[in-house]
Amino acid sequence: MKTLALTLSLLLAGGHALAQSQTNDHDSHHASPAASETTEAEVRKVDKAAKKITLKHGEIKNLDMPPMTMVFQVKDAALLDQVQAGDKVRFTADKINGAYIVLTIESMKN
Numbered sequence: 001m002k003t004l005a006l007t008l009s010l011l012l013a014g015g016h017a018l019a020q021s022q023t024n025d026h027d028s029h030h031a032s033p034a035a036s037e038t039t040e041a042e043v044r045k046v047d048k049a050a051k052k053i054t055l056k057h058g059e060i061k062n063l064d065m066p067p068m069t070m071v072f073q074v075k076d077a078a079l080l081d082q083v084q085a086g087d088k089v090r091f092t093a094d095k096i097n098g099a100y101i102v103l104t105i106e107s108m109k110n
């Protein structure tokens with residue numbers, strides 16, 4: 001009887017360990033960042049002539065950048081027609097040839 005009880009408790013412990021490793025796999029899958037992830041920001045200044053925008057942005061996960069206020073170049077000057085200083089926006093950005101470029105931007109007020 002003692003042997004049977006010991007075997008049962010080992011089986012239960014093994015099952016628990018297996019369930020935990022499956023949970024960890026699930027978490028790491030969700031932690032992987034997407035390149036197209038949007039970041040929230042507030043527009044501080046728009047410079048259409050120079051194709052530049054100043055954004056007070058939140059953490060940019062795909063660029064590993066903490067929240068700050070900085071100047072971005074924009075991929076297309078037409079993006080700047082959709083936003084103005086003071087707007088809350090969502091945007092995506094990437095680092096291209098050493099410069100930070102806004103790829104997409106949209107105002108959150110509708």
Ligand SMILES: [Cu+2]
Nearest residue numbers: 065068069070
């Ligand atoms: Cu920044």
